[in-house]
Amino acid sequence: MTSRTIETVVHFASAFSFAGLDAPQPAGAYRVDRDEELIEGASQVAWLRTRTFLHLPAIDTPGPRQQILPISPADLEAALERDQQS
Numbered sequence: 001m002t003s004r005t006i007e008t009v010v011h012f013a014s015a016f017s018f019a020g021l022d023a024p025q026p027a028g029a030y031r032v033d034r035d036e037e038l039i040e041g042a043s044q045v046a047w048l049r050t051r052t053f054l055h056l057p058a059i060d061t062p063g064p065r066q067q068i069l070p071i072s073p074a075d076l077e078a079a080l081e082r083d084q085q086s
Contacts, residue, residue: 002038004047007031009059010076012083018075028058032076033068049073 009029017024032054036047054076056067 003050004036004038006034006036008034010080012080014083014086016079016083018071018079020069020071020075025056026058028060030058031055034073052076 008031010032011029012025012027014027015024016027032052034049035051035053036049039046039048052071052073054069054071056069057063
């Protein structure tokens, strides 16, 4: 099965938290990786998201990356939505 990883950066203007995080994280830019697998047999090219990961700490934080956490895409979207509303 063919797979790919899509790397994106999300930006939080305020501290945020959601399930899977031990503590609130500070505002900043965070790398997010989304793993996808090709759906075989589809008449058109289609990809299925299999896993999503958040890299901690924020990109702007000096020092090496310390954690890569599996997260729920829905939790991430909800946190980004809350951040835009504040």
